[in-house]
Amino acid sequence: MERGLRSGLPIIVAVHSTALGTAIGGCRIAAYPHWRDGLDDALRLSEAMTAKAALAGLPHGGGKTVVAGTHPDRRAVLHDVGDVIESLGGIYATGPDVGTGPDDMVLIGDRTDHVLCRTGDSSPGTAAGVLAAVRAVVADRFGSPDLAGRSFAVLGAGRVGTHVINLLTAAGARVHAADVDPARRIEGVTWTDPDACLTAEVDVLIPAALGGVLTRDAVPRLRCAAIAGPANNQLAAPEVADLLHARDILWAPDVVVSAGGIIHAIATEIHHETPAQVAARIDSIGDTLAGILSASRETSSTPASAASRLADFLVGAAVPVAV
Template identity: 45%
Template sequence: MSVQELIVRRGRRSGVTTMVAVHSSALGPAVGGCRFKVYPRVHDAIDDVLRLSAAMTRKCAVAGLDFGGGKSVVALDSVPGPERRRDILLDHADLIESLDGGYLAGPDVGTGPEDMLVLRERTPHVFCVPEEHGGTGSSSGPTAVGVLAALRAGARAVFGSDGMKDRKVVISGYGSVGEHLATALAAQGADVTVSDVDERRLRAAAERGFGRVRPEQVLGIEADVLIPAAIGGVFGPGAEVAAPLVVGPANNQLTDDAVADDLAARGVLWIPDFVASAGGVVYTLGREAGKLTHEQALDRVEALEATTRRLLDAASANGTTPLAEADALAEARLTSGAGAAFGHTRPESVRPGPLLS
């Protein structure tokens, strides 16, 4: 499915390029994180926002959410200081506000709850502001809960049991979600090894008693479970993966969907990233849009285990992959119109900004 709407603008305060992609509003208004990142070229940022918004459409559809897929990106040329960062965020907020609720933003790579608070100065269409300001704060904890739910289903399919005691688990990326996962799995008795490009994070992992490995060695480590929890594009054609089960929160882990078939042919069970990583958006929208209690929203996150199990059972029965079954489920929801009660649709268009004209 092609993108429904792409808007690229140069901020009037900062001069920095900011963009929003609405991939689909078939099920409701588009939701997705705001990525704040240095890119070599503007078109690299555009490629990123398009891929990420498409993944959000699949994530929301498979998770049963009445929301569509979107994403926003601030395409930095360098890391800004605090004052300029604020100007950039306000420019981005103006762009979000111009969509009249067609896109709802949350944190992503490079942004957090405090940044959402800045965005909210200019637009109400923002999730995950700090709890003391009425939001749900960081979604990293619920995201980790969702990964663990998908992991249980995957472990039963591969090992016959979801117990993690004495299982060797390698986590690529020791950020906020990776740290939650490492702590939870170690508490279950797993032998946890982590990797990260940031030496400070690796030192913190060592202080917690976790093993460490260099990022370039991650795929080749003999392990029971590999958890990609950092950047996307981890698995390309012919990627050597030593673990029989791969499940993690990193977005867009495959360089191409055909890699899922390649992994399956080599005996690797890969749980689609947009399934495993849905806990954060399920929880946040449950709390902030659905007005659920903390416990009710977490119950919905835990339900990702049953969703994953159904996808794995269908893949086994049909001789396909979990990705093929997840895509079929997403397409069925999108074409059925389920969730259209939110009623926000926008005409398919691309609004050229100064850099696209």
């Protein structure tokens, strides 16, 4: 942790792994009760990014930036972030996350070249990955990937959630949605409050806001057959995966479901792949998830455990690279 020279805010950069290559992970700006809570968040999220990159087939490790607090001079904050990232010598690159967007990446880019998504929004890629994952979940649970007539509850209508809602309705699905900001209300879907959305009787629940929504207390109240969403760290505690499994609620690991945005950014900006190649990579999220769900059944374990085992294998089997 460093205090920003301009803003005085705690700037936390957690690099979890560089075994597969340069660490990648978004920049989150949020208020925390104490900066150490931001540190805990950064450590959890950076570990998840290692798994996300490995499972997405990307030659990168995981990291995260957390700015613990807010400041009236946003340029000062983001330049502080850029200075800290630059001081790491290229072992980590950041991108947008909760509280930041492409314009913020431009300001971070004033101070370092180790930044992604300065010229575009990664949320359509994230949403496309969610749809690929949802099709795999629906196929696993109901025998067909067809979304027409299926029911979904999307919890969170931010940049990603809105794209997901639009993709689902275009596919003929019935959608319930909720957001803490009533201004994000979307016409053509059944709008409700967040708690009612969480416990809606639907085929698939899609958490698309902040993490930690799946708690021990929430699990007994759920009325969905499956859960697949882009929110990071959806499980409030690891044992929640076992509680969902005991209730026969299929949970698709968020590190797989949410990978579309980072796949798009990395494949486009670092590896310079064509749009068709990038789209194919994002669509393969469905195949990856199907394999994880199959492995979980074969080993009588949760999808969370199956995903973790696969990620550990991929990272552990990596040939060391220079970063």
